[in-house]
Amino acid sequence: MGQIRWSTASGPSAVVVPSLIAPILTAVGPKILDRNHGAPGNHLGQARPQGRGRSRGVLDCEWVLTSMGGPARPRRVWVSAEEGSPLSSCPIDREGVIPVSLETASGLKCRLCGKIYPKEALNFCTEDFGPLEVTYDYQQVARTLSRAAIQARPRSMWRYRELLPIDGEPTVGEHVGGTPLVRADRLARALGVSELYIKNDAVNYPTLSFKDRVVAVALSKAVELGFQTVGCASTGNLANSVAALAAAAGLDAYVLLPEGLEQGKVLGATIYGAKVIAIEGHYDQVNRLCSQIAFRFGWGFVNVNLRPFYAEGSKSVGFEIAEGLGWRAPDHVVAPMAGGSLIGKIHKALKEFELLGLLDGPVATRMHGAQATGCNPIAAMVKTGAAKVKPIRNPQTIAKSLAIGDPADGYFASKLIQETGGWSEDVDDAAILEAMQLLAETEGIWTETAGGVTLAVTQKLIDQGRIDRDESIVICITGNGLKTQEPLLQRVSRPVVIKPRLEDFEALLETLAPALLAGSSA
Numbered sequence: 378m379g380q381i382r383w384s385t386a387s388g389p390s391a392v393v394v395p396s397l398i399a400p401i402l403t404a405v406g407p408k409i410l411d412r413n414h415g416a417p418g419n420h421l422g423q424a425r426p427q428g429r430g431r432s433r434g435v436l437d438c439e440w441v442l443t444s445m446g447g448p449a450r451p452r453r454v455w456v457s458a459e460e461g462s463p464l465s466s467c468p469i470d471r472e473g474v475i476p477v478s479l480e481t482a483s484g485l486k487c488r489l490c491g492k493i494y495p496k497e498a499l500n501f502c503t504e505d506f507g508p509l510e511v512t513y514d515y516q517q518v519a520r521t522l523s524r525a526a527i528q529a530r531p532r533s534m535w536r537y538r539e540l541l542p543i544d545g546e547p548t549v550g551e552h553v554g555g556t557p558l559v560r561a562d563r564l565a566r567a568l569g570v571s572e573l574y575i576k577n578d579a580v581n582y583p584t585l586s587f588k589d590r591v592v593a594v595a596l597s598k599a600v601e602l603g604f605q606t607v608g609c610a611s612t613g614n615l616a617n618s619v620a621a622l623a624a625a626a627g628l629d630a631y632v633l634l635p636e637g638l639e640q641g642k643v644l645g646a647t648i649y650g651a652k653v654i655a656i657e658g659h660y661d662q663v664n665r666l667c668s669q670i671a672f673r674f675g676w677g678f679v680n681v682n683l684r685p686f687y688a689e690g691s692k693s694v695g696f697e698i699a700e701g702l703g704w705r706a707p708d709h710v711v712a713p714m715a716g717g718s719l720i721g722k723i724h725k726a727l728k729e730f731e732l733l734g735l736l737d738g739p740v741a742t743r744m745h746g747a748q749a750t751g752c753n754p755i756a757a758m759v760k761t762g763a764a765k766v767k768p769i770r771n772p773q774t775i776a777k778s779l780a781i782g783d784p785a786d787g788y789f790a791s792k793l794i795q796e797t798g799g800w801s802e803d804v805d806d807a808a809i810l811e812a813m814q815l816l817a818e819t820e821g822i823w824t825e826t827a828g829g830v831t832l833a834v835t836q837k838l839i840d841q842g843r844i845d846r847d848e849s850i851v852i853c854i855t856g857n858g859l860k861t862q863e864p865l866l867q868r869v870s871r872p873v874v875i876k877p878r879l880e881d882f883e884a885l886l887e888t889l890a891p892a893l894l895a896g897s898s899a
């Protein structure tokens with residue numbers, strides 16, 4: 378007879394509890410202690426003894442694990458084979474049939490201890506609370522994914538679908554991705570470098586940020602797993618994406634934000650009919666509450682219990698960069714960091730393409746992370762060589778979308794930056810605004826404050842000699858300036874108002890461009 382083993386017998390006091398998990402412990406109190414001792418019948422709504430597998434005579438097991446926070450309707454169940462072994466990854470459907478699978482995502486794996494879990498709405502390891510990541514059967518992927526196959530598909534993030542964790546057809550966000558990779562020669566001249574590109578997700582569909590990618594995956598997965606209600610903890614852009622894509626998919630959305638975000642971000646969530654809730658507190662408090670809500674109501678929170686799937690969506694930025702460069706990896710990528718997920722997924726994407734033989738040459742890309750000085754937990758970790766993230770308790774920056782003081786993937790982002798020979802820097806608000814303007818004036822791209830952070834940090838890394846001037850550089854612009862207008866209002870000049878008369882225009886030109894006027898009258 379099998380039994381699900383939840384954790385070591387030493388109980389939760391013996392394990393490190395990361396911030397993401399802490400609210401769950403608080404919310405359920407002593408129940409989790411019982412669960413850790415494997416007592417049947419004590420559960421959080423995710424682990425409970427069921428005779429279903431056995432009574433059908435299908436599987437030899439005593440206990441059945443249902444997924445964390447799933448919907449109440451009948452759904453797939455997962456079984457453990459024997460005492461202490463990893464859970465079997467053998468799903469049975471409602472009729473008790475084991476489906477034939479052509480799925481490429483093989484499971485979830487703990488990034489700390491390597492324990493394998495089934496593809497369910499679960500984001501942490503029950504042994505050590507490590508984050509879970511999607512794993513793939515790359516042999517299966519290689520059967521259908523080639524350069525030719527990719528190029529024959531529509532220009533969206535789904536052209537790399539074998540490397541995204543959806544089983545079957547994606548149902549949400551069909552048109553997401555496929556954004557321009559712009560050769561930025563005018564900006565390159567301004568920075569004194571020779572080969573510079575902008576990956577421009579400021580024009581991603583539908584809500585003008587890279588978050589549409591992660592949400593397309595998370596909500597496709599949510600539909601697949603049977604969730605009707607979805608949600609997120611957001612610094613702004615994620616709220617817009619969840620609200621819009623949930624509306625288009627007919628899902629109910631609860632979007633939680635820190636109070637005081639930019640109007641464009643708030644309006645850009647409410648317009649879609651989502652329930653938008655502003656929390657008196659900063660992002661980490663919002664995130665904590667969302668963990669509790671996801672557990673309490675069994676909803677699909679894209680960056681809580683659906684996080685392993687959600688995060689994989691960011692890989693499509695990396696795939697598009699490599700394809701856009703003619704199937705090669707750049708020498709440098711500079712990416713903004715909030716939770717610290719995007720930067721790691723871009724690198725994972727490049728390594729997956731390399732593994733599948735899709736690239737000319739190896740991946741030797743140095744990954745650089747950008748943060749604002751007012752919220753720089755990951756940059757500080759890299760710069761000081763610290764072993765752990767030191768959370769920022771009270772973020773203060775105009776780059777509100779990056780204001781995550783206790784980043785879920787901060788440790789891994791910092792490790793990756795060091796392993797790839799990259800670096801991380803932070804910049805103050807004045808530098809952010811200057812960089813936003815520089816990008817707009819040289820390349821005609823209006824980015825939000827996060828993009829200002831990324832460009833200003835790139836400039837800093839070039840000046841420090843950490844990025845060679847003659848190597849290829851990709852700057853990830855992840856959001857649109859229309860959404861963060863407030864800090865620009867004081868900075869950019871207002872239009873001059875004149876009467877509709879040629880002589881008034883000529884009088885104006887005398888101050889604006891006197892040389893031009895002198896030339897035309899000569």
Ligand SMILES: Cc1ncc(COP(=O)(O)O)c(C=O)c1O
Nearest residue numbers: 714715716717718719778855856
């Ligand atoms: C515009 C923008 N860029 C970058 C990020 C950072 O992404 P990550 O949390 O994966 O580090 C965010 C996160 O909210 C964002 O809104």
Ligand SMILES: [Zn+2]
Nearest residue numbers: 487490502507
């Ligand atoms: Zn683990």
